[in-house]
Amino acid sequence: MQKSFAMAALLAASCGAHAASDADLAAIRAQIDDMKKTYEQRIAALEQRLVQAESQASSQAKSEKSVPAPSPVENRQSVAPTNAFNPEVSLILQGQYRHAKNVPGRGITGFVPGGEGLNTRGFSVDETELVLAANIDPYWRGQVIVAMADGQANIEEAWFQSLAIGQGVGLKVGRYRSSIGYLNEQHPHMWDFADAPLMYQAMFGEGASYVQDGVQLKWLAPTSLFVELGSEIGRGANFPGTDHNNNGTGGGALYIHVGDDVGVSNSWRAGASWLKTRASERSSDFVEQLGGNVAQGVFNGDSSTWLADFVWKWAPNGNSAHQNFKFQSEYFVREEKGSLNATSVDSSYKTRQSGWYAQGVYQFTPQWRAGLRYEQLDSGTRDFGANAANLVVDSYRPKKASAMVDCSWSEFSRVRLQIAQDKSMFGITDNQLTLQYVMSLGAHGAHKF
Amino acid sequence: MKHFIFACFFGLTVGSAQADLKIFATVPEWGALAQEIGGGKVKVYTATNAFQDPHRIEAKPSLLAQARQANLVIAAGADLEIGWLPLVLRDSGNAAIQNGQPGYFQAANFVNRLELPATLDRANGDVHAAGNPHTHLDPRNVLKVGEALTARMAELDAPNAAAYQAGYQAFAGKWQTAMTRWQKDAAPLKGVPVLVHHASFVYLLNWLGMKEVGTLEPKPGIEPTSGHLTGLLARQPGAPAQMVLRAAYQQEGPSQWMAGKTGMPAILLPYTVGGTPEAKDLFGLFDDTLQRLLKGLR
Ligand SMILES: [Zn+2]
Numbered sequence: 001m002q003k004s005f006a007m008a009a010l011l012a013a014s015c016g017a018h019a020a021s022d023a024d025l026a027a028i029r030a031q032i033d034d035m036k037k038t039y040e041q042r043i044a045a046l047e048q049r050l051v052q053a054e055s056q057a058s059s060q061a062k063s064e065k066s067v068p069a070p071s072p073v074e075n076r077q078s079v080a081p082t083n084a085f086n087p088e089v090s091l092i093l094q095g096q097y098r099h100a101k102n103v104p105g106r107g108i109t110g111f112v113p114g115g116e117g118l119n120t121r122g123f124s125v126d127e128t129e130l131v132l133a134a135n136i137d138p139y140w141r142g143q144v145i146v147a148m149a150d151g152q153a154n155i156e157e158a159w160f161q162s163l164a165i166g167q168g169v170g171l172k173v174g175r176y177r178s179s180i181g182y183l184n185e186q187h188p189h190m191w192d193f194a195d196a197p198l199m200y201q202a203m204f205g206e207g208a209s210y211v212q213d214g215v216q217l218k219w220l221a222p223t224s225l226f227v228e229l230g231s232e233i234g235r236g237a238n239f240p241g242t243d244h245n246n247n248g249t250g251g252g253a254l255y256i257h258v259g260d261d262v263g264v265s266n267s268w269r270a271g272a273s274w275l276k277t278r279a280s281e282r283s284s285d286f287v288e289q290l291g292g293n294v295a296q297g298v299f300n301g302d303s304s305t306w307l308a309d310f311v312w313k314w315a316p317n318g319n320s321a322h323q324n325f326k327f328q329s330e331y332f333v334r335e336e337k338g339s340l341n342a343t344s345v346d347s348s349y350k351t352r353q354s355g356w357y358a359q360g361v362y363q364f365t366p367q368w369r370a371g372l373r374y375e376q377l378d379s380g381t382r383d384f385g386a387n388a389a390n391l392v393v394d395s396y397r398p399k400k401a402s403a404m405v406d407c408s409w410s411e412f413s414r415v416r417l418q419i420a421q422d423k424s425m426f427g428i429t430d431n432q433l434t435l436q437y438v439m440s441l442g443a444h445g446a447h448k449f
Numbered sequence: 450m451k452h453f454i455f456a457c458f459f460g461l462t463v464g465s466a467q468a469d470l471k472i473f474a475t476v477p478e479w480g481a482l483a484q485e486i487g488g489g490k491v492k493v494y495t496a497t498n499a500f501q502d503p504h505r506i507e508a509k510p511s512l513l514a515q516a517r518q519a520n521l522v523i524a525a526g527a528d529l530e531i532g533w534l535p536l537v538l539r540d541s542g543n544a545a546i547q548n549g550q551p552g553y554f555q556a557a558n559f560v561n562r563l564e565l566p567a568t569l570d571r572a573n574g575d576v577h578a579a580g581n582p583h584t585h586l587d588p589r590n591v592l593k594v595g596e597a598l599t600a601r602m603a604e605l606d607a608p609n610a611a612a613y614q615a616g617y618q619a620f621a622g623k624w625q626t627a628m629t630r631w632q633k634d635a636a637p638l639k640g641v642p643v644l645v646h647h648a649s650f651v652y653l654l655n656w657l658g659m660k661e662v663g664t665l666e667p668k669p670g671i672e673p674t675s676g677h678l679t680g681l682l683a684r685q686p687g688a689p690a691q692m693v694l695r696a697a698y699q700q701e702g703p704s705q706w707m708a709g710k711t712g713m714p715a716i717l718l719p720y721t722v723g724g725t726p727e728a729k730d731l732f733g734l735f736d737d738t739l740q741r742l743l744k745g746l747r
Contacts, residue, residue, distance in 0.1 A: 074558045074597070138549055141539065166544035168517050220517045220542045226510035259510025264498065267509045313507070317500035319698055320507060366672040410671055411532075412571060444528075444575075446536035449508050 087134035088443035092189045094126040096436040101428065108198060109426040110379025110394040111353065112284045112299075114205020114239035118195075129156070129187065131445065139164040145187070156187075156211070168220040178210045179218070179230050180253050180273035181330055182309035185209075190447060192326070193404050194418040194434040197357040198375050199332055203305060205239045210275060212251065213237065226259040226269070240303040240336070241277030251277040259449070264318045269449060273307040279338070286342055287392040295391065299349055301338010307331070311449070322366050329358040340387055348385035354378050355398075367409070373402040377424075398424035412440045470606045473519035473546070475530050476503055477722040478585040479556055479594070481731050483523055486599050486616040490609045494519070499697045499724035504575070504670060508533040508540075516541035519552070521605055523598065526555025527562060527582035551604055557582050559597040560590040563651050574668025585721070586653035588628050588735055592621060627732055635739050637746055642688065644681065644713075646673070646695040646704060649720060653738065662690045665703045673703035682710055692745040696720030714745045 098121050107113040127147040135141045142160040146153050159174030177185045183200060188208075196208030204210050214234015221227040236251020237243035244250050253276070259269035279299055286297045308331045315324035333354040340349035355377030363369040377398045384391055400423060406416035415437045422430040469492040474480030480495035487493070494515045497506055503525065516522065516537050524530050538547055545552035562580030569578050584590045599617040603610035639658040646665045654661050663684065667677040692714050693704040701715070708715035718738050719728035727737035 135548070138547070161539065163539065163547045164544040166542065168542035170540060170542045218542075220513065220540070222518050224511075224514055224518075226514040228513075257510070260514075261509065261511045267507075267511060269510050313509075318498065319501045319505075321502040321505040321698075322700055410571075411575060441571075444531050446508060446532050446534070448536065449510060 085134075087132040088445075090131045090440060090442035090445055092129040092131070092187070093439040093441070094128070094189055094437065095124060096126065096194060096434055097123050098435075099433040100422075101430045103425060103428065103430070106425070108202050108377065108398050108424045110382075110396040110398070111202045111377065112240075114201070114203075116206070118201075118206055126188065127154075129189065131443075133443075133445075135163070136160060168222060170216075170218045170220070172216040172218075173214075175211060175213045176216060178212050178232055178253055178275070179216065179257075180210060180232075180255050180275050180305075181307040181332075182269075182271060182311055182328060183208075183330065185448065189438045189440065192328075192359065192361045192369075192371055193373055193402055194416055194436045195402075195420075197330070197359075197373070198377055198398055198400055198424050199330065199355040199357055202353075202355060202377055203240070203332060203334065207238075210253075211238055212253070214249070214251075224260075226257070228257040230255045230257075236277045238277075240279060240282075240305070240334070242279045242282045244278065244280060251275070265316055266312065266314050267318075267449070268310070268312045270311075271307075271309045273309075275305040275307070277303045279303060279336075288343060289390055289392055292392075295343050297340050297342035297387075297391070299336070299338060299340055301336060301349060303334065303336045305332055305334045313449075320363070322363075324363045326361045327359070329356065331356040340384055342384075342387050343390045345387050345390060347387035348383070349387075350383040350385075351381065353380040353382075361404075367407050368405070369408075370405045371403070373400075373404075375400050394426065396426050400424055411444075414438045470602060470609070471518055471520045472523060473516050473521070474523045475506075475534060476525050476585075478591075478731065478734070479523045479525065479598075481722040481734075482591065482595055482598060482620075483521075483602070485620045485731065486595060486613055487602060487609075488612070488616050490606070490612050490616075491602070499719060499721045499728075502698050503529055504532065506530065506533045508536040512537050513540055516546060517543050519543065519546055521552050521554060521602065522546040523554045523556065525582050525584070526557035527579040527584070528577055529557075529582035551601060554598060554601050556590075556594045556598075557584050559593050560584045560587075563655060564648065574666070575670030577669070581648055581651045583649045584652055586650060586738070587656040588624065588631065589656065590652060591731060592624060595620060595624075623732070627735065631735055631739055634743070638739075638742055641692070641746065642690045644690040644693040644704075644707060646693075646699045649696050649699075650694055650718070657742075662688050665693070665695075665707065678703060678706060681707065685711055692716050692742075694718055694742075697724035716741050716745045718742075 100121055102121065103119055105116070106119040127149045130146045130148065131143070133141070133143040139162065140160045141163055143157065144155065145157040147156045155175060157176050159172050159176045162171040165171060179185055183196065200208035212232055212234040214232060216230060216232045218228055218230035232253040233249045234251060235243070236249065241251050253273060255271060255273035257269060257271040259267065261267045279301060282299045283296050284299070286295050288295045310329050312327040313324065331354070333352065336349065336351045338349050340347050355375070357373060357375035359371060359373035361369055361371035379394055379396050382393050384393065400420060402418055402420035404416055404418040406414055408414040418434040418436065420432045422432055470487060470490060472483045472487070472491050472493045474483055474493055474495045476497055477495050477499055480493045483491060484493050496512050496515070497503060522538065524534055544550070547553060557579065562584065564577070564581040566573070566576050566578065569576065595617055599613050602613045635657050640660060642660040642662045643654065644663045644665060645661055648664055648669060651661070663681050665673040665678065665681070667674055690713060693707045694716050695701065695704045696718060697720050701717070704715040707713070718741055719725040719734055722728055722730060722734050725737050728734040
């Protein structure tokens with residue numbers, strides 16, 4: 001613990017530090033600058049002569065009134081013309097030091113886990129993300145994001161989107177992060193905290209995002225109020241659904257986003273979304289009432305998730321470079337209905353669970369930001385029908401409070417210290433400390449609001 | 450292809466007849482120029498103001514909503530808007546304003562860009578890979594961009610082509626006169642060495658024959674650090690600067706510190722239209738810029 005604080009202090013100190021300037025280098029630079037200035041002045045003189053010549057020519061043309069002025073030639077000079085057709089490449093390096101309690105199979109009490117559980121402690125490197133993107137032709141643009149970890153490379157996203165349909169219509173086809181909610185579309189390097197809110201882990205498992213293989217169709221209304229309607233259909237293979245090798249679709253979503261500015265300093269976006277998936281043979285662990293042994297339960301049925309999200313951003317005069325504040329909150333309700341087979345007993349299965357988080361992040365200097373997050377889930381009602389007598393039904397309200405400070409040397413490098421009190425598991429109060437880095441190499445990607 | 454898809458999803462085509470050319474300008478200077486040329490025939494929406502760092506704009510919902518309806522997007526170009534505009538264009542669902550379409554105009558493509566880097570390495574900071582994009586502070590560039598923009602507006606809105614040509618001719622005439630005046634007034638500024646906060650004034654200094662002897666940012670896009678400022682201060686006796694310049698959107702702290710240590714004046718320049726109360730339009734922008742520079746000389 002003390003060591004990690006020392007490390008944080010070290011990193012923080014270097015964040016405020018500066019590159020030592022070498023006197024020789026400075027002198028050389030000054031010489032080069034001088035040379036450059038001389039050339040620039042010469043070019044300027046030439047330009048001026050050109051402008052004069054042009055204006056004479058155009059006045060001649062005007063007086064003759066015969067030849068239309070030649071339209072100016074567009075000059076799209078770039079530094080590396082041979083590379084111009086290659087995709088934009090960027091790479092995200094992310095890793096952390098984490099101090100937490102050892103809880104094998106870490107989960108959230110009262111919620112069906114969507115993965116093995118995140119119990120990594122000490123030093124670790126997160127998935128390394130490789131992003132490739134380019135316009136395919138005037139009609140389409142493509143992007144792929146590969147997440148690399150030891151011995152594996154996962155296709156996180158691989159899609160193409162329309163550029164030329166017009167009328168506010170956007171089409172995306174392939175594997176994509178669903179546009180439901182606010183955080184769902186954001187990759188971990190864009191998060192304001194070192195981990196995803198409990199709500200996203202409860203909804204979608206470790207990845208904390210719903211990824212769909214399918215088609216997204218959205219429409220932006222021709223109004224000065226931002227109104228975006230979207231629909232998605234696809235394979236629905238990911239938790240809370242399961243993979244079906246069927247004809248037809250396994251899941252779908254609908255969403256609406258609305259947003260605007262308030263004055264010059266504030267802007268906001270609000271959204272509502274609905275996600276429907278189907279699960280067959282979705283197995284998860286339950287606890288037997290007698291003896292307390294772990295029992296495998298298999299769920300078949302439908303899962304519906306409703307989400308509401310809200311983001312408010314403030315920056316003085318809309319200039320977010322120096323100071324800004326961001327408030328963000330989301331709420332979800334999930335209902336699952338179907339059948340459960342556990343301890344060789346078939347029963348009905350009906351649950352209704354919910355949760356929310358709210359967070360605020362304040363950037364008080366160009367380099368430093370600080371943020372607080374509070375979140376709570378409600379295991380809600382879980383009706384296991386005939387299995388109610390066999391299985392333990394946890395009723396619990398998982399809670400977590402987090403605080404973070406981060407420092408960015410530039411737009412491309414960031415280090416973050418986060419402390420959290422995690423009460424997401426019954427009977428365990430886990431005080432966590434995370435020291436995290438996020439580094440972006442390569443192309444300057446544009447970030448969503 | 451385009452029509453096929455569209456018909457598939459909606460089975461109808463919506464004819465959009467509009468009286469005005471709807472222009473989405475990313476920065477105030479080019480919005481102001483479009484207004485000069487288009488007059489009453491255009492409706493100009495300016496996405497940012499003079500107090501916002503043009504390198505750090507976010508893809509706000511309001512910008513998407515405006516881009517959706519635009520016939521023409523005027524960008525500064527040279528990657529100035531790389532952090533937000535590509536996203537806004539793609540998510541706008543507006544086919545007319547995509548890169549490569551006539552409805553997408555980049556001002557920097559029509560001027561001779563300065564500071565094209567020989568090598569690209571972020572070790573040099575957030576360098577502008579396509580050259581310095583702050584091209585508008587050389588009034589000769591304003592004319593070049595104006596001419597190209599007029600042609601583009603005429604292409605997109607042929608019925609009003611003559612009006613745009615006339616608008617541009619009237620503007621260019623006044624501009625030429627103003628330029629002669631500015632060049633005469635600015636004569637004392639020639640050769641004056643200055644420090645700048647960010648390389649926002651390269652074209653201005655180049656036009657006026659002034660000398661940039663250093664930037665307060667250690668590298669482009671990196672905020673001034675005390676170490677770097679001290680280094681600049683140490684260089685002052687050898688290569689003295691006479692004033693330190695910053696744009697309206699930049700923090701005053703670093704240039705005030707420099708001014709306090711050296712006694713040179715710290716000068717706020719409007720940088721773009723709206724940056725000072727005097728810089729109401731493009732003429733005001735240059736009038737006020739020169740006045741502030743000349744005042745710094747005294
Ligand atoms: Zn710049």
